[in-house]
Amino acid sequence: MINKVIENADNAVADIPDGATLMLGGFGLCGIPENCIAALLKKGVRNLTCISNNAGVDDFGIGLLLKQRQVKKMISSYVGENEEFERQLLSGELEVELIPQGTLAERIRAGGAGIPAFFTPAGYGTEVAQGKESREFHGKMYLMETWLKADFAIVKAWKGDTAGNLIYKGTARNFNPMMATAGKITIAEVEELVPAGQLDPNAIHTPGVFVHRIFQGQHYEKRIEQRTVRR
Numbered sequence: 001m002i003n004k005v006i007e008n009a010d011n012a013v014a015d016i017p018d019g020a021t022l023m024l025g026g027f028g029l030c031g032i033p034e035n036c037i038a039a040l041l042k043k044g045v046r047n048l049t050c051i052s053n054n055a056g057v058d059d060f061g062i063g064l065l066l067k068q069r070q071v072k073k074m075i076s077s078y079v080g081e082n083e084e085f086e087r088q089l090l091s092g093e094l095e096v097e098l099i100p101q102g103t104l105a106e107r108i109r110a111g112g113a114g115i116p117a118f119f120t121p122a123g124y125g126t127e128v129a130q131g132k133e134s135r136e137f138h139g140k141m142y143l144m145e146t147w148l149k150a151d152f153a154i155v156k157a158w159k160g161d162t163a164g165n166l167i168y169k170g171t172a173r174n175f176n177p178m179m180a181t182a183g184k185i186t187i188a189e190v191e192e193l194v195p196a197g198q199l200d201p202n203a204i205h206t207p208g209v210f211v212h213r214i215f216q217g218q219h220y221e222k223r224i225e226q227r228t229v230r231r
Contacts, residue, residue, distance in 0.1 A: 004164045004208070005193070006215045009039035012187045016040065016152055019072075021049040023108065023148075023179040024062060025155040028054060028080070028225050031172030032061050033156040035189050035217040041065060047072040051148055053104065053175055054078040055085045060223055066094070075148065077101040081225055100128065103145055105178060111147035112181025112210075119144055153183025156217070157206070160190035161197070164211030165204045173205060180206045189217040 006012045013036055016022070026032030040048075041064050048071050055062040055074060063082050065071050073095040079086050088094035099107070100122040110118055119142035123129055133144040155176040158169035166188055168176055180186050188206075193216040196208075 003162050004211060004214050005162050006187075006213045008215055009035035009189060009217065010042070012036060012189070012213050012215055013039045013043060013045075013152075013154075016043070016045055018045055019047045019049075020045070020151045021149075022051065023150040023153040023155075023175075023183055024050055024052040025153075025174065025176035025179050026052065026056075026061065027171070027174035029056055029061055029223045031156050031168065031174050031176055032056065033154045033187075033189050033217075034061070034220055035215075036154045036156075036187060037061060037064065040070070041068060044068075044070070046070050049073040049075065051075040051108070051150055051179075053101065054080045055082045057081050057223075057225060058084050060221070073097070075099065075104075077104045098128075103128075104148075105175065107145055107148040108175065108182050109178045110145075111149040112178055115147060117144050117146045148182065150179075150183045151185070153179045153181075153186040155180045155186065155188050155206075157188055157190045159192045159194065159199065160188055160211075160214050161194050161199050161208070162214070163196040164188065164206075164208030164214050165196070165199055166190065166206035166208075166211065166214075167199060167203055168205050177205050180210045185212045186210055187212065188214045190214060191217060191220060 157166035
């Protein structure tokens with residue numbers, strides 16, 4: 001059995017160069033690879049193209065990379081709660097490709113499945129359609145969208161084993177499974193790392209064949225973007 005365990009986040013991202021294209025799992029602050037993002041921040045790698053649903057918040061997640069000007073381009077579906085992301089977008093400092101959320105998910109899935117293009121009705125007749133081929137199918141217009149792939153896919157799972165098999169927990173699954181299939185090199189950080197064979201095969205969401213490096217993360221904050229409570 002191949003052991004894919006890496007000691008820590010610093011070692012896992014050590015060979016990510018300037019100018020790399022990264023996929024980073026998560027939705028808001030749920031299921032984001034916190035340890036790898038911190039390691040990228042410390043490493044100081046620059047001119048990154050980041051494919052992620054959004055960019056976290058100003059002081060956490062991908063927002064930290066934006067704050068240090070380490071990101072050249074964001075490919076995402078939501079500006080959301082990140083004021084720095086919004087500021088860089090509106091000022092032209094950051095190249096941004098905003099994509100309908102379902103289209104983003106399907107482009108990533110297509111990249112992992114080896115499907116170079118597909119047709120979707122989302123975005124037809126809007127700015128999203130500019131420069132894209134469109135076709136009519138059964139009386140409805142569709143846009144052609146192309147796959148997304150990355151040099152490195154960085155995902156976060158609840159449990160994993162030394163062979164790279166992963167289990168996600170609840171809504172933290174989000175974009176992680178599809179991104180794990182679409183990177184040339186997939187790095188997984190997990191809350192709990194167990195020996196191969198200890199995970200229930202029927203519960204595995206990402207088979208280890210897609211994962212190249214895995215490590216057990218430390219000190220997960222698991223922040224909540226918006227907390228509303230009764231008085």
